[in-house]
Amino acid sequence: MEPLKLQNIPLPHRAVFGPMAGFTDAPCRRLMAQHGAGFTVSEMVSSRALVYHDHKTVSLLKAQPNGAPYGVQIFGEVPEIMGEAAAAIEEYDFDFLDINMGCPAPKIVSGGAGSKLMLDPDLCGKIVEQVLAHTSRPVTVKMRKGWDADHITAVECAKACEQAGASLIAVHARTREQMYTPGIDLDIIAKVKDAVHVPVLGNGDIHTAEDAVTMVRETGCDGVMIARGALGDPWLFERVNAALEGAPAPKEPNLQARMNALRRQVEEMVEQKGEFVAMPQARAQTMHYMKGLKGAASLRRYCCELTHLEDIDRLIEAVFDQQRKAGLDPDDTRQIPFP
Missing domain, CATH: 3.20.20.70 (Aldolase class I)
Incomplete structure (x- = not known):
């Protein structure tokens, strides 16, 4: 082609x-x-x-x-x-x-x-x-x-x-x-x-x-x-x-890779625009990362409350907690996380 x-x-x-x-x-x-x-x-x-x-x-x-x-x-x-x-x-x-x-x-x-x-x-x-x-x-x-x-x-x-x-x-x-x-x-x-x-x-x-x-x-x-x-x-x-x-399907990212991508994206937004402008915008961006996760509805509530960059860590911790509660093992790190 x-x-x-x-x-x-x-x-x-x-x-x-x-x-x-x-x-x-x-x-x-x-x-x-x-x-x-x-x-x-x-x-x-x-x-x-x-x-x-x-x-x-x-x-x-x-x-x-x-x-x-x-x-x-x-x-x-x-x-x-x-x-x-x-x-x-x-x-x-x-x-x-x-x-x-x-x-x-x-x-x-x-x-x-x-x-x-x-x-x-x-x-x-x-x-x-x-x-x-x-x-x-x-x-x-x-x-x-x-x-x-x-x-x-x-x-x-x-x-x-x-x-x-x-x-x-x-x-x-x-x-x-x-x-x-x-x-x-x-x-x-x-x-x-x-x-x-x-x-x-x-x-x-x-x-x-x-x-x-x-x-x-x-x-x-x-x-x-x-x-x-x-x-x-x-x-x-x-x-x-x-x-x-026509290439083989790539491996799916694990949860760690998905959360690393979320974190890096929000960090860059804050670097470029400052927390005051970036964090309200980050609420909408992070909600999309909750797709398909266990407890997505309650996790989206966390997304709505993001105000400071460190709030991202609390959101990510909540994501891992919810997956563990659902009996999933989110600590699988076989795939290289997003840099």
């Missing part, structure tokens, strides 16, 4: 880590890249904030070398402002620019950005055109199936974006109306793949290696974008890559 390329940038793997507001900060991106994400993307950044040089927003863009290509995602609905935003961040260290045409959040779509753009394929094309005119990097697009059941526009929007020069298109196989309700439409990914010549990534409901293999097999897409499914489980990338590349 030929390696997947983003213009002239070869991607190490075909499973990539999608952007999520409030989650995909630098420590989270680094963790996913270390476990095999083919690329990572920043939290979405407002084009207007970039044009007005909002330093808080710019801090979201900080790249941390992590062994995988890194993209910055911008959102907005005015082509000229999107172009100016691209020019404003040209000096920063990143590999490609991603345009958000998929966010369903009311505060984003009420301004006409995110998945609201899916109602106007011509505008989608104009935005890509303006961004490309102001950057030296490849431009990618993340979109949805459409706005609602009466406006399934992914194929038209993808064609407009390709014609304007987009290098890759990721398709979340739900409409904006469906938000994140379970169940995706693999057929729309297949239709977009048939309609354009640039690489197409399928996105939505990938929680296992089998989900990824099914998506690629049934749609012909070039790779998969995983987001929520990898939170608290960066090893999902290892399992998916092995399945897509």
